[in-house]
Amino acid sequence: MLEKFREIQAALETRxxxxxxxxxxSETVLVEVDGEEIYLVFEKGHLVSVTPGPSKxxxxxxxxxxxxxxxxxxxxPVPAAGFHDIFALVKIGxxxxxxxxxxxxxxxxxxxxxxxxxxxxxxxxxx
Amino acid sequence: MTVEAITxxxxxxxxxxxxxxxxxxxxGQGRPVLCLHTAGADTRQWRHILNDAEITCDHRIIAxxxxxxxxxxxxxxxxxxxxxxxxxxxxESVLKVAETLGLDRPVLAGCSMGGRIALQLAARHPERFSGxxxxxxxxxxxxxxxxxWFHRPDAHGGEMGAALVSTNISPFAPEAERWNTLWMFMSSxxxxxxxxxxxxxxxxxxxxxxxxxxxxxxxxxxxVGAYDFTCTPEDARRTxxxxxxxxLSVMEELGHFPMSEHPAGFRPFFVDALARMQPxxxxxxxx
Numbered sequence: 001m002l003e004k005f006r007e008i009q010a011a012l013e014t015r016x017x018x019x020x021x022x023x024x025x026s027e028t029v030l031v032e033v034d035g036e037e038i039y040l041v042f043e044k045g046h047l048v049s050v051t052p053g054p055s056k057x058x059x060x061x062x063x064x065x066x067x068x069x070x071x072x073x074x075x076x077p078v079p080a081a082g083f084h085d086i087f088a089l090v091k092i093g094x095x096x097x098x099x100x101x102x103x104x105x106x107x108x109x110x111x112x113x114x115x116x117x118x119x120x121x122x123x124x125x126x127x
Numbered sequence: 128m129t130v131e132a133i134t135x136x137x138x139x140x141x142x143x144x145x146x147x148x149x150x151x152x153x154x155g156q157g158r159p160v161l162c163l164h165t166a167g168a169d170t171r172q173w174r175h176i177l178n179d180a181e182i183t184c185d186h187r188i189i190a191x192x193x194x195x196x197x198x199x200x201x202x203x204x205x206x207x208x209x210x211x212x213x214x215x216x217x218x219e220s221v222l223k224v225a226e227t228l229g230l231d232r233p234v235l236a237g238c239s240m241g242g243r244i245a246l247q248l249a250a251r252h253p254e255r256f257s258g259x260x261x262x263x264x265x266x267x268x269x270x271x272x273x274x275x276w277f278h279r280p281d282a283h284g285g286e287m288g289a290a291l292v293s294t295n296i297s298p299f300a301p302e303a304e305r306w307n308t309l310w311m312f313m314s315s316x317x318x319x320x321x322x323x324x325x326x327x328x329x330x331x332x333x334x335x336x337x338x339x340x341x342x343x344x345x346x347x348x349x350x351v352g353a354y355d356f357t358c359t360p361e362d363a364r365r366t367x368x369x370x371x372x373x374x375l376s377v378m379e380e381l382g383h384f385p386m387s388e389h390p391a392g393f394r395p396f397f398v399d400a401l402a403r404m405q406p407x408x409x410x411x412x413x414x
């Protein structure tokens with residue numbers, strides 16, 4: 001799963017519009033997948049590091065806790081209902097969002113599009 | 128180059144004791160169908176139905192911007208007010224528009240909070256309409272978010288609102304229409320989405336009234352998208368089951384803004400709904 005988020009890191013560098021939208025976003029986000037912790041450090045809309053956990057010393061602003069199968073379904077080009085959006089994942093019980101929700105909502109488009117980058121890549125590959 | 132058949136005009140009506148200048152669009156001739164937009168949006172959501180010549184050949188499709196929305200300005204004195212939509216003002220707005228335009232028992236078609244108020248009117252003023260199409264509509268939806276997120280001085284409520292509602296747009300939606308749909312939320316006035324959500328997420332007065340709806344006189348058809356996580360198919364089913372005689376269609380590939388996000392996918396369901404808007408035949412006239 002770490003490799004997947006490193007792919008996201010590389011893909012983000014090719015999306016200038018996301019750097020603009022995320023220009024004020026400089027936070028650490030924790031993604032926990034089946035208990036595997038991954039820390040995503042954003043700096044002004046760039047993902048500057050993808051670091052494996054566990055870590056009790058790394059402060060994070062908000063966290064997405066989910067499972068591998070849910071993320072694989074989320075990244076499908078046309079995801080099934082419930083797997084198409086991070087809030088929908090929460091609603092169907094396949095994810096939890098912890099921490100500073102307002103920080104997430106203020107940057108919601110940026111975060112949603114960053115997390116969905118593998119889907120965008122698959123969609124573009126299929127085209 | 129094309130010029131669309133839609134025409135836009137303004138009407139003025141007194142609603143809750145205040146003068147309101149309301150923008151409306153219409154196209155077509157025939158049976159009137161009055162269309163209501165969702166929270167935080169405007170009449171543009173109905174642009175594809177208004178431009179559908181096969182529908183407007185025998186229906187007069189009309190959509191209007193609620194005050195504070197789209198091209199309908201807020202009322203005089205708004206600058207010191209907190210906008211909070213209420214059931215009573217919303218119902219009066221719909222009734223006044225229908226009255227001012229001289230509509231004779233139109234079909235009322237509303238989406239999301241528009242569907243909610245359509246069901247309220249089905250319960251409380253059925254004599255004013257000939258049928259109700261309630262899209263992405265349910266008896267009550269408490270908020271799973273904080274509505275105050277969407278009106279604050281340190282962030283853009285419209286952009287946050289758009290990002291939130293994107294949860295409810297289907298991945299089957301054409302990309303251009305997804306973003307056209309989101310643009311309306313991005314460009315809504317400050318506090319308007321929040322004020323609409325106050326009505327949508329706090330007013331549960333419809334729950335006890337659903338059983339009073341007489342679908343033999345005024346048919347009620349609900350339509351819901353499987354990708355709608357605000358009003359889910361389960362929410363719509365619960366609501367339809369509480370209305371004796373109501374019917375429900377589930378759109379497997381659509382979300383919460385079907386007429387706007389995926390016009391081609393929505394069209395057959397809307398055409399089907401209009402065809403259902405006939406009063407039940409009395410036993411002596413039944414086939």
